[in-house]
Each structure stands twice: as C-alpha cells, then as structure tokens.
Amino acid sequence: xxxxxxxxxxxxxxxxxxxxxxxxxxxAQRLNVTQSAVSQTLKQLETQLGTALVIxxxxxxxxxxxxxxxxxxxxxxxGDLRRLANQVRGAAQQGLIQCRLGLVTSCSEVFGSRxxxxxxxxxEQLTLRSGLTPSLTQSFLNxxxxxxxxxxxxxxxxxxxxxxxxxxxxxxxxxxxxxLPTTPLSRDTLAHLALMHPLIRYGRNTHIGAIxxxxxxxxxxxxxxxxxxxxxxxxxxxxxxxxxxxxxxxxCLAQVAPHTRGVHLLPLDDSRHARHLHLLARRDELGDIPAxxxxxxxxxMLGPVLGDLQHHAPWLEYHALEPAE
Numbered sequence: 424x425x426x427x428x429x430x431x432x433x434x435x436x437x438x439x440x441x442x443x444x445x446x447x448x449x450x451a452q453r454l455n456v457t458q459s460a461v462s463q464t465l466k467q468l469e470t471q472l473g474t475a476l477v478i479x480x481x482x483x484x485x486x487x488x489x490x491x492x493x494x495x496x497x498x499x500x501x502g503d504l505r506r507l508a509n510q511v512r513g514a515a516q517q518g519l520i521q522c523r524l525g526l527v528t529s530c531s532e533v534f535g536s537r538x539x540x541x542x543x544x545x546x547e548q549l550t551l552r553s554g555l556t557p558s559l560t561q562s563f564l565n566x567x568x569x570x571x572x573x574x575x576x577x578x579x580x581x582x583x584x585x586x587x588x589x590x591x592x593x594x595x596x597x598x599x600x601x602x603l604p605t606t607p608l609s610r611d612t613l614a615h616l617a618l619m620h621p622l623i624r625y626g627r628n629t630h631i632g633a634i635x636x637x638x639x640x641x642x643x644x645x646x647x648x649x650x651x652x653x654x655x656x657x658x659x660x661x662x663x664x665x666x667x668x669x670x671x672x673x674x675c676l677a678q679v680a681p682h683t684r685g686v687h688l689l690p691l692d693d694s695r696h697a698r699h700l701h702l703l704a705r706r707d708e709l710g711d712i713p714a715x716x717x718x719x720x721x722x723x724m725l726g727p728v729l730g731d732l733q734h735h736a737p738w739l740e741y742h743a744l745e746p747a748e
Contacts, residue, residue, distance in 0.1 A: 430471065432504065435497045437464045438476065442494040445483035468493075521548045522712060525559040525568035529655065530700065533677045533728060534720055541719050546712070555653065556630050563703065570713055571703045572720070574630045586702040586717035587746045589724045591672045592694040593631075593638055594736065596658075597687040598665040608689060614644060616668060621649035623658050623667040630698060635670045638696035655679055662686050672698065673736075673744060677728050680735050688736040694743045 437454065441461065444450035451458040469476050476490035486494060522542075526535065531553035539549055552562065556573045563571040564580075576585055597603065601620060603612065617639075624646075625632035632651070639646055650667055652658050655675045662669045663685050670691060676683070702720065704713035725744055732739050 428471065430468070432501070434464050434468050436501060437461060438468055438490075439494060439497050439501065441465060441477065441484065442486055442490065447479075447484070521550070522546045522709070523550045523552065523567070523569045524572070524716070525552045525554075525562055525570065526572045527556055527559065527574070527700075528553045529672075529674045529678050530572050530720070533674060534723060537723055538716065538719065542712075542716065555628070557628070569704065569709060570716060572700065572716075573703075574698045574700055576699075576701045577703060582706050583703050584706045584713055586714065588700040588702055588717060588720050589744050590697045590699055590746045591674045592697040592739075592743045593635065593670055593672055593691045594676065594694070594739075595668065595687070595689040595691050596662045596671055596676075596683075597668045597689065598662055599685045599687060600665050601668070601687075603687060603689075610642070613642070617644045617646040620647070621667045622646040623650040623652065623661045623669045624648055625658070626651045626653050629653055631672055631675070634696065634698050638670070638691065641696070642692055656682070659683065659686070673732060673739060674700070674724075676736065677732055680731055683735050690738055694739075697743075699746060 437450075440454055441447065441450045444453060447461050447465070448458050451461045454461065465476065472489070472493070474489045475487050476493060478485045478487060524538070531551055535551050535553075538551075542549055552559065552568060556575050559568065559571060559573055560575050560577065562568045572588070574591075577583060595608070597616070601616070608616070624635050627633060627636065650661060652661075655671060655678045658669050658671065658675075659679045659682060661667050663682065665685075676688065700720075702713060702717040725741060729739070729741065729744060
C-alpha cells in the first residue's frame with residue numbers, strides 16, 4: 424500500500440494565511456504572491472486531502488468543518504516547527520540541548536548530581552545512565568549514549584575524542600578488629616593478612632576486579648577469595664562488619680566514605696596499582712560539551728572529592744590521582 428504524501432509546510436503556512444484573511448486576494452497580498460498562486464496552493468491541498476477546505480462564495484471567506492480542523496492543527500504544527508528551529512539555532516550557539524551520559528556506577532554516584540548542577544545552563548535535559556563498563560560501552564557503540572565515562576578508552580574505535588580524567592589508585596580496607604603491627608603495611612604483614620583472613624573482592628566481570636587480581640599476582644599475594652560482589656556498598660559493609668578485608672579504589676571510597684567507621688583505610692603497595700578513567704564522545708558531534716564535562720570531573724576529583732577522601736585516608740595525595748601526561 425502506497426503511503427500518502429505528507430502535507431508541505433509551505434502549503435500549511437499559506438492555508439493559515441488564507442484562513443486569517445477576508446479573501447484569497449487579501450491572502451495573496453499578505454503573502455506577497457499572486458492570487459493565482461494562492462488559489463493553486465489551496466486547490467492542491469484540497470485535492471491531497473480529498474475535501475473542500477473553504478467556502479469560496481462568502482465574504483469574508485469562511486472555512487468548512489474540515490478547514491477548521493486543518494487550521495487548528497496547522498497552527499500547532501507550525502508553532503512546533505518554529506520552536507524546533509529556535510532550539511537548533513540555540514544549540515549551535517550555546518551547546519547541546521539534550522545529552523545522554525553513561526557513567527560507571529562509581530562515577531555516577533560521586534559526580535552525577537555535581538554534573539547536573541554544573542551543566543544546567545548548557546544542557547536542557549541531561550540523562551544519566553549508570554552501570555558496569557561492558558553494558559555501557561555497548562550502549563555507547565549503539566548510539567544509546569552520547570558520552571561515555573569509564574575505564575575503557577576503546578583505542579580501536581576511530582572517530583572518537585578521548586579525555587583522560589584521573590588516575591584511580593587501589594587501596595586496602597581492613598576491619599579495625601584486625602591488629603596491624605605497622606602502617607603502612609610491610610610486604611610480610613600484608614602476606615600474613617592474606618593468609619589468615621578472607622578477602623572480599625569485586626567480581627571478575629568488572630574491570631576493577633580484574634586489576635585487583637593483577638595487583639595481587641604482581642605482589643605475590645595468595646589471598647583467600649571467599650566473597651565476590653559487584654557492589655561497593657556491599658563490599659564495604661562486609662569489611663565494616665568484620666567478615667573480611669577488601670581492596671577498593673579511591674573513587675569507590677568516595678562512594679562510601681560516610682560509611683567507613685570501623686575500617687582501616689591504607690595504601691596498597693604505595694598506590695602503584697590503579698585504573699584510569701576516560702571520557703569518550705564522537706568527534707565533532709557535541710561541540711565543547713565533552714571537554715567541559717571532562718574538565719569538570721577532573722577538577723572535582725582532584726579538588727573537593729580528594730579533600731573529602733583525605734578526611735578518611737589522610738595519606739592519599741594529589742599526585743596519586745593525577746594522570747600521567
């Protein structure tokens with residue numbers, strides 16, 4: 424079945440002018456065209472819709488019932504089109520109107536509300552989507568997300584702009600009831616901890632779980648991995664309740680910082696092991712919005728967020744979070 428052709432917006436605008444005029448001659452003068460052109464446009468509309476739209480033998484000109492419906496709907500449609508044009512022009516001058524931002528869960532909890540407040544003047548609607556890196560990456564590749572913040576820089580994908588945000592070092596979370604002879608922990612003390620007490624770690628399907636495993640292997644630690652979780656709040660609660668010790672990151676600590684009572688927070692291997700957070704967007708599609716968001720996250724992490732973290736982990740220093748150039 425062949426679809427009916429759409430009504431031309433120029434014809435709609437012409438019809439609205441006809442409906443608001445006393446005659447076709449008057450409408451032609453207001454449109455600065457000939458009466459013949461107005462009559463032809465009206466006739467084409469009536470032919471396309473299969474019904475009369477005006478009663479021609481009256482003065483002032485009157486609309487049929489069908490014409491009244493078309494006039495009402497045309498006013499709405501043309502108004503929407505004018506607003507759309509203004510929004511597009513505004514977007515070109517000021518930035519993106521709507522933005523779908525995908526954040527790994529830790530970033531979403533730490534920076535989500537800050538981003539909404541910071542970008543309110545630039546973005547009419549900001550949609551935040553959080554989750555694990557694999558699902559967010561797939562959403563980004565499917566164009567369901569405009570900007571991606573995660574630990575995956577996607578080096579094999581062309582046409583992306585990439586912003587390195589900050590370094591996220593691993594650290595130890597140990598229940599207070601475990602007696603620690605020295606801090607920071609010596610390698611022997613850490614090996615004894617791993618031998619005598621179970622470890623709760625992030626699942627192997629998460630990037631932070633994978634780098635935790637690499638860190639343990641490089642340090643030569645054989646840990647009793649009794650519990651796994653994908654949730655930082657659950658991990659910290661296990662440690663807080665004394666069930667196990669754990670390895671988290673500085674960003675993950677920022678998620679749960681108010682809930683660290685009863686937990687020793689210590690550096691892991693002098694903060695040598697870390698993941699790096701990146702912001703990705705499609706090149707030349709979003710103006711300076713990605714760079715602005717990247718700059719804001721970087722400044723927040725190495726500014727107020729770091730300041731909050733140092734209340735719980737005073738040994739955590741600026742250089743541990745600053746990414747290498």
